[in-house]
Every structure is written in structure tokens, then in C-alpha cells.
Amino acid sequence: MCRTRSLPSGTMWGLLVLGVMFQGAFVESQTEADGEIFVNQYNDRVGDLWNQNVKASWNYYTNITGYNLEVMTNFSLSIADFDKKMAQNASTFNPDGFTNSTLKRLFKKIMNIGFAATNNSDQLKAISTLEADLTGIYSTGKVCLESKGCLQLEPGLTDIITNSRSYEELLAVWKGWRDASGKLMRTKYTEFVNAMNAAIRFSGFNDTGEYWRSWYETPTFEQDVRTLFEELEPLYVELHAYVRKRLKEKYGKDLFPETGHIPAHLFGNMWAQQWSNIYDLLIPFPDASSVDITAKMKEQNYNVTHMYRVAEDFFMSIGMEKMTDAFWENSMLVKPADRDVVCHASAWDFYDGNDFRIKQCTSVTEDQLLTVHHEMGHIVYYQNYKHLPRLFRRGANPGFHEGMADIVSLSFQTPEHMHVIGLLDEVPDDEKSDINFLLKMALDKVAFLPFGYLIDQWRWSVFRGDTNASNYNQHWWDLRCRFQGISPPVQRSEEDFDPGAKYHIPGNTPYIRYFVSFVVQFQWHEALCRAAGNTRPLHRCDIYQNTNAGDKLREMLRMGSSKPWQDAMEAITGQREMSAKPLVNYFDPLLKWLKEQNKEENTGWSASCPSQIPTPKPFTGGSAHQFVSVTCFLLCVFFAFLHHIR
Numbered sequence: 001m002c003r004t005r006s007l008p009s010g011t012m013w014g015l016l017v018l019g020v021m022f023q024g025a026f027v028e029s030q031t032e033a034d035g036e037i038f039v040n041q042y043n044d045r046v047g048d049l050w051n052q053n054v055k056a057s058w059n060y061y062t063n064i065t066g067y068n069l070e071v072m073t074n075f076s077l078s079i080a081d082f083d084k085k086m087a088q089n090a091s092t093f094n095p096d097g098f099t100n101s102t103l104k105r106l107f108k109k110i111m112n113i114g115f116a117a118t119n120n121s122d123q124l125k126a127i128s129t130l131e132a133d134l135t136g137i138y139s140t141g142k143v144c145l146e147s148k149g150c151l152q153l154e155p156g157l158t159d160i161i162t163n164s165r166s167y168e169e170l171l172a173v174w175k176g177w178r179d180a181s182g183k184l185m186r187t188k189y190t191e192f193v194n195a196m197n198a199a200i201r202f203s204g205f206n207d208t209g210e211y212w213r214s215w216y217e218t219p220t221f222e223q224d225v226r227t228l229f230e231e232l233e234p235l236y237v238e239l240h241a242y243v244r245k246r247l248k249e250k251y252g253k254d255l256f257p258e259t260g261h262i263p264a265h266l267f268g269n270m271w272a273q274q275w276s277n278i279y280d281l282l283i284p285f286p287d288a289s290s291v292d293i294t295a296k297m298k299e300q301n302y303n304v305t306h307m308y309r310v311a312e313d314f315f316m317s318i319g320m321e322k323m324t325d326a327f328w329e330n331s332m333l334v335k336p337a338d339r340d341v342v343c344h345a346s347a348w349d350f351y352d353g354n355d356f357r358i359k360q361c362t363s364v365t366e367d368q369l370l371t372v373h374h375e376m377g378h379i380v381y382y383q384n385y386k387h388l389p390r391l392f393r394r395g396a397n398p399g400f401h402e403g404m405a406d407i408v409s410l411s412f413q414t415p416e417h418m419h420v421i422g423l424l425d426e427v428p429d430d431e432k433s434d435i436n437f438l439l440k441m442a443l444d445k446v447a448f449l450p451f452g453y454l455i456d457q458w459r460w461s462v463f464r465g466d467t468n469a470s471n472y473n474q475h476w477w478d479l480r481c482r483f484q485g486i487s488p489p490v491q492r493s494e495e496d497f498d499p500g501a502k503y504h505i506p507g508n509t510p511y512i513r514y515f516v517s518f519v520v521q522f523q524w525h526e527a528l529c530r531a532a533g534n535t536r537p538l539h540r541c542d543i544y545q546n547t548n549a550g551d552k553l554r555e556m557l558r559m560g561s562s563k564p565w566q567d568a569m570e571a572i573t574g575q576r577e578m579s580a581k582p583l584v585n586y587f588d589p590l591l592k593w594l595k596e597q598n599k600e601e602n603t604g605w606s607a608s609c610p611s612q613i614p615t616p617k618p619f620t621g622g623s624a625h626q627f628v629s630v631t632c633f634l635l636c637v638f639f640a641f642l643h644h645i646r
Helices: 009-025 032-061 066-090 101-111 121-140 153-163 167-180 186-203 208-214 221-251 276-282 293-299 304-317 325-330 366-384 398-407 415-420 431-445 448-464 472-484 512-531 547-557 565-573 581-586 588-597 624-645
Strands: 142-145 149-152 346-349 356-359
Touching: 032 066, 032 101, 032 346, 032 356, 066 101, 066 121, 121 186, 142 167, 149 153, 153 167, 153 276, 186 208, 186 448, 208 448, 221 276, 221 431, 221 448, 221 512, 221 581, 221 588, 276 431, 293 366, 304 366, 325 356, 346 366, 356 366, 366 398, 366 547, 398 512, 398 547, 431 448, 431 588, 448 472, 448 512, 512 547, 512 565, 512 581, 547 565, 581 588
Parallel strands: none
Antiparallel strands: 142 149, 346 356
């Protein structure tokens, strides 16, 4: 039961007064020595503010109430007010004349305050309120199914989309989720975009997308990621052709458009972003070595705590710190039964060097075990840069944090590692088993690439004004059809808002970071395997229990964002650029095999979405093969009957 309480106005006014007092302390300071005093005192005070702000956000995201929303919103406004005052104070210095490059970088970060630069506090409140409203719609959305009742995304709808092999049931869940989430956000999202764009112009940016891209400190960033995608696209095209062929065998070719696209609801994932959940339909060599990790986990009585301990053990084995007591005491690792929460998994840094948490509605599955490792990877990054000034406590660029979160998956998922932790009875060494393994990895890593690339292509276009409320959904599907080769399974219109069905749109989380991370994690994996003295193929390298690899990784992690990301990249790989080559090399044996399988296939798809969407016929209970079998059986009975009466 919720109780209404008054806001802690004394706390809020205390934060604001602190900001005002701090403003007056340094107005006359101009020397480099005074600049050092300024940033040191800034660091002390901002730590307290950020800690309180993150706590307020945590309280809302783990207990969605109007009270917690109001507290979170007011803390956000106090932080913005503080940032603006500190930027004004910093502007009285001349950091370009400083000899200390670290001090220059700190001043640059203090003065780059993003949305807080606006002179309209109502604008900031609107941004915070709209974001909370949008995530609230997402987190409380339910789909009511005749046979299963009303279900939220986690775990109910996700279980169905993961495990069902019924075309009609998958379609009902796919459409139902979009009706219950994105469709209800359209107007608010337009207001949200307008408010953010208006606020960010006070920081000198043309739009929010330009501001987000500035975090990469690379003038050519937009072109750089396009080049990377084009290098990786041939691998994706071959994977797509193989998957399309196998899904046609399962569901019947009449349900697939002639344009070469695959209906978006058939991938075992609500957004068709990763395809490993349908591995059972795609496995190249069913008789070769393969294992159902989820079944093995349940057979061994895994529980949620065990999953997190397994992840912790991996990181500790390469020399990283264990999770703090605060982590185990304060994290939300399972979905509470008594309140609404935002189930989307996330890692949290409370900026006190000790309180790190994960928020996840964890269930005992292989996919969730990978997510556990991912989120704990973020925590390990937090722990490694906790000694830095708070402005440097973030990834070298946003993609680095996500890459760090994923890098252990390249070791963890190997047969070698699964065998070590008891989830695989023996390590296979034959070519067929190797192809099985590489395909499963590609369904996660390669299948994701166009999705990771296109989300912010859409959003940057929205921020620029090239895409607006009159064509939100059309442009969304133009990009998905063009880059992913998937198409909507039912007719869509501008009454729909399908982007909003993906958390990162209402949650306002930039997404190109995930594409970057999927590239750089393979660069890092290659470098760490080299440091570990690995002699196996790259896709069979496991750095578990190798502290040489851990030391190399730590060298990069400890830099946080204190240096440009190119310096951090050089520390771990010896080179300063992002490269697609390690990813391509990793999957080279699979690419050769896929090309052989696709010799008779028309690979690729039309750049445009299909003009007509195939609709299921009344009889779609099984696959095309099942339909043929049943038909043959009925005909045989009929002819036997004719023979009998003759």
C-alpha cells in the first residue's frame, strides 16, 4: 500500500543553498592553482549531489509511484541548477592557458552541462517528467491474451516470444505489446523531443543528436560508424539468408514477403535484435555437440543468487574486485511482487566508491545468465575507476562501457568455459560442433549489428527534424526493412509508434553505443587473448583465470574518461582506431560455411518494405511440413475409403 507524504523540501533547499554558496567561493579565482582548488572542491560536493540524485532515481525505477516521481524530478532540477552555477564559475578561468592537461579536461567537462544550460527551469522539469511518463507507460504496459490472462513484458510476454513456435501466438504478442506501449506514447514523445532540442541549444548544439555524438570526441564519428557497418554487412547478409531459409521451412514460404524480408515476430525476441532464442530451429548439425544451457542450469538447481556468484567468480578469476557488501544488500535482483518496477536490466553507480547495484528481474535462463555477466561488467568498470575525480567516472566513450559489459561473454560462452563451470559435459573438437557454436554466437553478435546501428539513425533524424510526427513509424520501418531485412508482420500506420516499444526510446538512452560496443569488444578480446598466450582460434579463447589478460583490461578500465577514448583503446590493443577486422576474423569459418549453404539462395532483400504483407491462412497450427503431412494423410484415408466402397 502506498502512502502520500510531503516532499523533503528541507533537503532540496539545502542542495540549492549549497550550490549558491559554492558559486560565490571562486568568482575571483583565476590562477591555475586556484583552478585546482576549484575542481577539488567541486568533486567533493558533486559526489554528494550525484549520490542523492541516483538514490532518488533508484527509488522511482524500483517503485513506480507519483511520490517517487516527484522526488526524482526535483532532484534532477537541483542538479541542473548546480551544474549551471558551476559552469558559470568555471567560465571565470582561462583553462586553455593551463599547463596541466588533466585540469583542462576537467574544466571542459564542468562547462559542458548539456540540457542544464537552458534558462528555463520549466523546460527541464518538462523533460524529466516526460521521460518518467514515457518509461512509466513502458513499464506498466500489459497485453491480455484469452488463454493466458494479462501479462507484462517481463517475464510473461518475453517467455512467450522466446519459447512459442506458433505463428499466430507470436503475432498476437508482438502486436499486443506495441499497442500497449509505443502506441500510447506518440504525443508525449513529440513533446519530449521538442523540449530536449530547445534546451540543448543553450549549450551551443543544433539538436540533441549532435550533443550525444559529441561524447565520442570524434568529428567524423557518424561516418566512422557507417564505414564499420558497411564492412560488417556482408556477414549479416549471409546469416540473414540462412535464417530466412530455415524459418520458411518451419512456417511455410507463403507467410514470407517476396521482397526477401523476414516477418519481425519470428526471431524469439520482441524486437528481432538478437536471434539466439530460435537456435533450436536453426542448428546446422543437430547430431553434433550442442547443449541446452537453460536445461542444464535447472538440472543443477541454479537460482538467481548462484547466477550472480558465477559472474562474480569470472571477474575475480582475472584479478578484479569482488562485489561489495552494499551490492548484495541493495541490488534488486528479482522482480518484487508488491509494486511496479522498471524491469529493464541496468547497473547503477552511486558515486561513493562502495555502493554499486544491479536492477534486474532475473529468471534462470541462459540468456539471463549472459545479462547478469553484462550488468556485472558495468559494475567492474565502476570499481576500477572509482579512484578518479567524479567527472572522469564513466567509460572512455559510451560504447566502451557497453563493450566492457559484453567482453566476458566472448569467453564465458565458449565450450571450454561451459565445461569448466559444469554446464557442458565434454569439450567438442570436431568441425560440425564448431559451426554449431559459431552460429549460436552469430545469432547474438552478428544479428544485432544492423539493429544497433539503425536505432539512432532514426532518432538522429527525429532530432534534426527530418523525421517528425507525420512519418515517425514510416521512417522506422524504412530503416528496419533496409538495414535489417525484416518487415512488419501486420499492417502498420502513423497511428502506431513502434519505436516506443523498445525501452531505450522512452528511456532516452542513446543506442549507437551498443553498435560501437559490439565492434570494440572483439578488438579487446583479440588483445586479451594475445596477452593470455592463447593458441586456440579466437572464437575458442577463454581468458578465465588469466591475470595477465586481467591486468591488460584493468589498464584501460582505470583510465575511465580521463583521456580521449583513443588513448584507452591504445592501452589495451596498441592501436587508436575502431576496427571491424577482429569481428570478421572471429566468424570467418562460419562465413565460409554460410556461403556454401546459401549457394542456391537469393541473398539480400529489397531496400523498401513490402507493399503487401502476407497474412496467415486459417490452418497454421504447424509448419509447412506438418501441413503437407496432414494433407497426405487425409488424402490416403479418402482414397482408401474409395477403394473400399468399390
